[in-house]
Amino acid sequence: MMNKQVFRVCLTVLGGFVLWSVSFSSLAAPSPKLRIIQTNSAGDNIHIIDPVTNKVVGEIKGIEASHGIAVARDGSRIYISEEATRTLDVIDGKTLSVTKRIPLSGVPNLVALSPDERRIYVAILPPWDDLSHFPQIRAEASGGVDVIDTGSLQDIKAISIKGGIHDLYITPDGKYVVGGVSRSAGSSGNLMSVVDTQTNDVAWTLSMKPSPSPMAISANPDGSTKWVFAQVGGEFNGFAVVDFATHEEIKRVKNPEIAPEQQNHFGPPSASHGIIVTSDQKTLLVNSRLNSTLYAYSLPDIKLVGGAALSGKGASWLTITPDDKTAYVANEQTNDVSVVDIKSLKETARVPVGFGPARNIIWMVP
Numbered sequence: 001m002m003n004k005q006v007f008r009v010c011l012t013v014l015g016g017f018v019l020w021s022v023s024f025s026s027l028a029a030p031s032p033k034l035r036i037i038q039t040n041s042a043g044d045n046i047h048i049i050d051p052v053t054n055k056v057v058g059e060i061k062g063i064e065a066s067h068g069i070a071v072a073r074d075g076s077r078i079y080i081s082e083e084a085t086r087t088l089d090v091i092d093g094k095t096l097s098v099t100k101r102i103p104l105s106g107v108p109n110l111v112a113l114s115p116d117e118r119r120i121y122v123a124i125l126p127p128w129d130d131l132s133h134f135p136q137i138r139a140e141a142s143g144g145v146d147v148i149d150t151g152s153l154q155d156i157k158a159i160s161i162k163g164g165i166h167d168l169y170i171t172p173d174g175k176y177v178v179g180g181v182s183r184s185a186g187s188s189g190n191l192m193s194v195v196d197t198q199t200n201d202v203a204w205t206l207s208m209k210p211s212p213s214p215m216a217i218s219a220n221p222d223g224s225t226k227w228v229f230a231q232v233g234g235e236f237n238g239f240a241v242v243d244f245a246t247h248e249e250i251k252r253v254k255n256p257e258i259a260p261e262q263q264n265h266f267g268p269p270s271a272s273h274g275i276i277v278t279s280d281q282k283t284l285l286v287n288s289r290l291n292s293t294l295y296a297y298s299l300p301d302i303k304l305v306g307g308a309a310l311s312g313k314g315a316s317w318l319t320i321t322p323d324d325k326t327a328y329v330a331n332e333q334t335n336d337v338s339v340v341d342i343k344s345l346k347e348t349a350r351v352p353v354g355f356g357p358a359r360n361i362i363w364m365v366p
Helices: 002-028 183-189
Strands: 034-040 045-050 055-061 066-071 077-082 087-092 098-103 107-113 119-125 130-133 136-138 142-149 154-162 165-170 176-181 191-196 201-207 215-219 225-230 238-243 248-254 275-277 283-288 293-298 303-309 315-320 326-331 336-341 346-352 357-364
Touching (some): 034 055, 034 066, 066 357, 077 107, 077 119, 087 107, 098 154, 154 176, 176 215, 176 225, 215 275, 293 315, 303 336, 326 357
Parallel strands (some): 066 107, 107 165, 315 357
Antiparallel strands (some): 034 045, 034 357, 045 055, 066 077, 077 087, 087 098, 107 119, 119 142, 119 165, 142 154, 165 176, 176 191, 191 201, 238 248, 283 293, 293 303, 315 326, 326 336, 336 346
8 A cells, every 4th residue: 555655656746747847848948939030131031030940931022121120029010111112111920011111201220119019210311312512412411210100100200310310229118219320420420319208309419429329228127227338330349338317428348359360351330230138137248240259248247258259250230039048140241140049158050041131130920
């Protein structure tokens, strides 16, 4: 009798262990619906990567010179700015076809979706169609930010900002849009511009030289904005740190230097392009085109942890999976995407995509 009871207890414990193991494994495994959307800025198609197989499994066609990208949380819509048509394109998440092209006030660049998903903010560059000094063609005086209502899919306001905006981001609490004025605007473009999303007016600006381009934003424990990490472009291989509360730049951090013979000829616009904060707010990931490396800095002390050497060239953007485990770095010179394990800082795969891969983002298939 005792032997039977012991046997039953053992089976119960073993069964519980197996159930716990299966449950844990299912939680640890990537969602089968998770995808990475990768734009190809030099083509008219956009590729979709499965992070389980790291292979291209889908394609969005017919978008010429795509630039910014945002997605609805439920995956039902994908928003892509199309430079060629000066529109914000709305893509159905199930059919991957364009359902609407929303006319914009100028040439669009990055886009950002508000946390409540009621508004999309689109960076607008000044159009190069000033013929007043022909044969020299100049940019118009201003571009700015277009505000799109996601319910009506209408452009409801154009916020004029001298020099226009190239990159923009919404703060974690949704209260502000942080934009970098286009560097093509010359001296008038050396600004960070911050827009209040309640009024859709410029709240404050910060002079930065060169102007901030790719940016990442960290949050305080209460969700308010702590710092903006801004890559300032040009030859500077690193990033600036802006204290959001005081509106001041507090330091600049330079990525490690490597021997000239190991450096990559990165071309315009900058030596360091692509930056993101992990969702746990503990790590800042920074691309270096010059070094062909993805660097990791610990937060909040902003100390270098290490770097993942990339076999692809021209690191121009990156996104990370929701579990903060994997980074996808777009390599625009070799037309592929590097897959990097964030913990070990090792490149684990390269995924061939289209021409000039640039912006990418995580998307959940509806």
